[in-house]
Amino acid sequence: MVSTQKFARQFSSNDDAVEKAKSLIASNDVVIFSKSTCPFCAKVKNLFQNEMKLDKPPAIFEINKEAGGPAIQSALQSISGQRTVPNIFIHSKHIGGCDDTMQLYQSGELLKLVGHRET
């Protein structure tokens, strides 16, 4: 299933981009900030889209495909301390990149994080 989404605008300042990135993170269960050219991103997208059989597809933002992408990448660095892609968030928690995600998947923790909801 193709679930790539767009943030659809440019940003007037770094604060503006940070606010937008925070709202994308808060309004989706699983968020993957990706670049369409990145092999680590492809691996993580395949995991969430095909291998994990989630009820709801992840929200994927291809930040190299949008004018506001570089601003979002800088915003993600401010928010998470991580500049590289993929950059993954689950229920607003920062997970990390491809290696971190794969490690959590192997340990069984990733499925728990996706399924877990605070009440």
Ligand SMILES: N[C@@H](CCC(=O)N[C@@H](CS)C(=O)NCC(=O)O)C(=O)O
């Ligand atoms: N070890 C990292 C590798 C991620 C990585 O090197 N990503 C590259 C793209 S393939 C990156 O973000 N480079 C900097 C950039 O594109 O701005 C992971 O597991 O996520």
